[in-house]
Amino acid sequence: MLVFEAKLKGSIEQYEKLDEAIRTARFIRNSCLRYWMDNKGVGKYELSAYCAVLKKEFPFANNLNSMARQASAERAWSAIARFFDNCKKNIAKKAENAVLGFPQVERFSKTGFPRFKKHQTHASVEYKTTGYKLSEDRRTITFTDGFKSGSFNLWATRDLHFYQLNQIKRVRVVRRADGYYAQFCLDVDRKELREPTGQTIGLDVGLTHFYTDSDGKTVENPRHLRKSEKSLKRLGRKLFHSQKGSKNRIKHRNRLSRKHLKVSRQRKDFAVKLARCVIQSSDLVAYEDLMVRNMVKNRKLSKSISDAAWSVFRDWLEYFGEVFGVATVAVPPHYTSANCSNCGEVVKKSLSTRVHECHHCGFVLDRDWNAARNILELGLRTVGHTGTLNASGDIDLCIGGETPQCKPSRGKRKPKE
Ligand SMILES: [Zn+2]
Numbered sequence: 001m002l003v004f005e006a007k008l009k010g011s012i013e014q015y016e017k018l019d020e021a022i023r024t025a026r027f028i029r030n031s032c033l034r035y036w037m038d039n040k041g042v043g044k045y046e047l048s049a050y051c052a053v054l055k056k057e058f059p060f061a062n063n064l065n066s067m068a069r070q071a072s073a074e075r076a077w078s079a080i081a082r083f084f085d086n087c088k089k090n091i092a093k094k095a096e097n098a099v100l101g102f103p104q105v106e107r108f109s110k111t112g113f114p115r116f117k118k119h120q121t122h123a124s125v126e127y128k129t130t131g132y133k134l135s136e137d138r139r140t141i142t143f144t145d146g147f148k149s150g151s152f153n154l155w156a157t158r159d160l161h162f163y164q165l166n167q168i169k170r171v172r173v174v175r176r177a178d179g180y181y182a183q184f185c186l187d188v189d190r191k192e193l194r195e196p197t198g199q200t201i202g203l204d205v206g207l208t209h210f211y212t213d214s215d216g217k218t219v220e221n222p223r224h225l226r227k228s229e230k231s232l233k234r235l236g237r238k239l240f241h242s243q244k245g246s247k248n249r250i251k252h253r254n255r256l257s258r259k260h261l262k263v264s265r266q267r268k269d270f271a272v273k274l275a276r277c278v279i280q281s282s283d284l285v286a287y288e289d290l291m292v293r294n295m296v297k298n299r300k301l302s303k304s305i306s307d308a309a310w311s312v313f314r315d316w317l318e319y320f321g322e323v324f325g326v327a328t329v330a331v332p333p334h335y336t337s338a339n340c341s342n343c344g345e346v347v348k349k350s351l352s353t354r355v356h357e358c359h360h361c362g363f364v365l366d367r368d369w370n371a372a373r374n375i376l377e378l379g380l381r382t383v384g385h386t387g388t389l390n391a392s393g394d395i396d397l398c399i400g401g402e403t404p405q406c407k408p409s410r411g412k413r414k415p416k417e
Contacts, residue, residue, distance in 0.1 A: 063146025203374025286379020
């Protein structure tokens with residue numbers, strides 16, 4: 001799936017109509033959620049059927065294109081499905097931790113019960129294959145549903161000419177602080193060839209660096225993000241102190257949300273470039289499976305983690321991994337910084353201890369570097385092996401006893417009797 005984005009240029013009246021469409025999509029999503037909460041055993045199919053009820057009951061819901069209504073119901077369902085999925089994962093995780101003897105960390109058990117969406121600047125409505133029409137030259141788009149928002153010019157750096165119209169699977173209208181955008185989701189399987197590099201890499205998210213890899217190389221937090229963070233704080237303070245309902249407040253709010261938009265774009269830019277670079281230079285990338293949203297709550301760590309844009313980076317890492325055929329492995333974060341990457345013994349240390357010193361083998365290494373080596377090791381173990389060694393069914397890899405552990409058992413056959 002490829003996504004193209006273009007800014008929509010139109011009049012203020014047209015934008016107001018887009019707002020109506022977005023509001024209606026939100027109304028349908030929230031109504032579906034309410035319906036699910038009030039009625040036991042409602043599934044995806046029932047929600048989709050509920051759209052027809054809403055359409056009859058509320059005339060304005062009828063204005064929205066029928067496929068866009070369905071898409072809104074699907075959104076409600078995906079929030080519900082994610083909630084179920086999280087519950088299952090947490091139960092599995094708890095069981096796994098109990099087996100491994102890891103401490104039960106309460107912060108992993110918080111599950112996201114689906115919430116009602118409130119009005120906010122960043123919002124969207126999704127059309128599938130109907131409800132809009134692209135012009136012949138693909139420079140304008142016309143929305144043809146009941147809101148009659150009319151034709152918009154498309155402003156974009158790339159153009160849609162390379163693709164067939166039937167490759168466009170979804171069109172999303174996104175409202176941001178600086179305007180309205182159309183996102184075209186194209187059904188294109190992006191695959192790129194690359195030469196195997198023979199390198200494997202483990203990444204550790206640090207407090208002082210953006211990451212440290214298993215070879216000891218570090219990547220710094222981008223300075224411009226730090227700078228932006230300061231001005232975000234300043235703008236936030238101004239908004240806080242302005243009078244409610246005043247013109248100044250609207251002005252400050254607008255400035256703040258534009259700044260947020262700018263920072264998120266900078267963050268994305270940094271993440272995309274770095275992720276592509278990491279993926280292209282190794283055959284396997286391992287990193288910790290951190291729940292960033294939970295870690296941001298921890299105030300001590302919050303600054304560096306939210307700032308470091310780790311989750312955005314990770315998404316792009318996994319995306320490029322698929323494009324270039326590189327394995328990306330998220331490993332459980334337990335004990336990655338405590339264990340010695342040389343002998344495997346546990347060496348407890350506090351957050352402020354920057355150097356790993358092993359009492360058992362005398363191994364000394366930078367804390368993050370040590371963690372990155374552990375992460376790589378865990379990653380390589382997790383990937384598993386898909387060879388055909390045991391295809392015949394007889395397993396002779398006996399550990400302990402007389403069988404030497406380190407020597408390969410292959411090629412050693414019993415002499416024929
Ligand atoms: Zn050691």
